[in-house]
Amino acid sequence: MTGLDWRATLRGRGYRLTPQRELILQAVDVLGHATPDEVLSEVRKHSTAVNQSTVYRTLEVLEELGLVRHAHLSERAPTYHSVRDREHFHLVCRNCQRVISVDPEVLAPLLAHLREELAFEADVGHLTVFGICTECEPTP
Amino acid sequence: MTGLDWRATLRGRGYRLTPQRELILQAVDVLGHATPDEVLSEVRKHSTAVNQSTVYRTLEVLEELGLVRHAHLSERAPTYHSVRDREHFHLVCRNCQRVISVDPEVLAPLLAHLREELAFEADVGHLTVFGICTECEPTP
DNA sequence: CTTGTTGCAAACTTTTTGCATACAC
DNA sequence: GTGTATGCAAAAAGTTTGCAACAAG
Numbered sequence: 412m413t414g415l416d417w418r419a420t421l422r423g424r425g426y427r428l429t430p431q432r433e434l435i436l437q438a439v440d441v442l443g444h445a446t447p448d449e450v451l452s453e454v455r456k457h458s459t460a461v462n463q464s465t466v467y468r469t470l471e472v473l474e475e476l477g478l479v480r481h482a483h484l485s486e487r488a489p490t491y492h493s494v495r496d497r498e499h500f501h502l503v504c505r506n507c508q509r510v511i512s513v514d515p516e517v518l519a520p521l522l523a524h525l526r527e528e529l530a531f532e533a534d535v536g537h538l539t540v541f542g543i544c545t546e547c548e549p550t551p
Numbered sequence: 552m553t554g555l556d557w558r559a560t561l562r563g564r565g566y567r568l569t570p571q572r573e574l575i576l577q578a579v580d581v582l583g584h585a586t587p588d589e590v591l592s593e594v595r596k597h598s599t600a601v602n603q604s605t606v607y608r609t610l611e612v613l614e615e616l617g618l619v620r621h622a623h624l625s626e627r628a629p630t631y632h633s634v635r636d637r638e639h640f641h642l643v644c645r646n647c648q649r650v651i652s653v654d655p656e657v658l659a660p661l662l663a664h665l666r667e668e669l670a671f672e673a674d675v676g677h678l679t680v681f682g683i684c685t686e687c688e689p690t691p
Numbered sequence: 692c693t694t695g696t697t698g699c700a701a702a703c704t705t706t707t708t709g710c711a712t713a714c715a716c
Numbered sequence: 717g718t719g720t721a722t723g724c725a726a727a728a729a730g731t732t733t734g735c736a737a738c739a740a741g
Binding site for chain 1: 623626629642644645651653657658660661664665666669670671672673674677678680681682683684685686
């Protein structure tokens with residue numbers, strides 16, 4: 412979705428275009444994967460007047476509009492990422508904490524099975540698989 | 552793991568066998584999938600003197616011993632389940648909130664791929680796939 | 692007796708909410 | 717002007733921690 416598009420989408424749905432919303436979307440774009448807290452920090456580099464609640468409320472709106480997505484990459488806060496990134500799912504190593512983004516293509520057989528046998532349409536972009544890299548550095 | 556086994560495992564690792572630990576493990580067994588809070592409620596049916604912190608601390612110990620596992624079936628609190636249940640992963644419908652337990656067998660090709668191509672050993676028991684049942688009741 | 696375990700209360704982290712003000716349209 | 721969006725501060729939800737008292741082995 413281009414810069415023009417999302418502004419149009421926002422307005423089209425009766426939402427208003429505010430500086431906060433632009434800053435927050437930009438921050439998510441810049442950061443890659445970031446928690447609401449990290450988004451706030453990034454936003455505050457550009458404007459100190461933005462509030463925490465606004466970040467939460469805005470991330471919700473942006474996700475509803477399909478502009479950002481979130482996944483749970485830790486036991487703590489969720490991380491948001493822009494949908495400008497190609498759709499992917501995540502592997503998270505419990506040992507070295509590394510996050511690997513994987514092409515959804517490898518899920519095709521599984522998705523087909525869930526769809527056909529269980530009538531379940533999986534949300535790939537939200538999927539996170541925890542485990543361990545078999546060759547990673549042990550936890551320090 | 553039988554009743555005798557787990558007590559032995561506990562002691563073998565230098566842990567003590569306390570009424571709280573027995574009650575909490577029983578509660579998890581009875582409840583199927585339950586949040587720490589729900590576990591506490593169940594435990595309190597049998598003893599009102601058990602504390603919240605004890606539930607958290609005990610679930611941690613029981614998980615370390617491999618007696619229980621947890622998964623994230625909602626955006627809120629985690630849910631714990633007994634390993635007496637056969638290993639499984641979860642599908643969660645965002646529409647009707649239904650939780651479907653699925654046999655890990657269907658993941659075999661995916662796991663093999665992740666192992667061989669990305670040197671990643673996935674933790675199946677912790678896996679939760681969000682999505683929607685294609686034929687479920689719309690959210691009320 | 693010794694040391695792990697518990698209860699309690701307080702602190703912490705993350706998220707949500709109510710309400711008055713501000714501002715996008 | 718009208719109603720959405722924001723800032724603020726307080727509350728909520730879930731979890732963790734320090735410490736004295738307790739109890740398992």
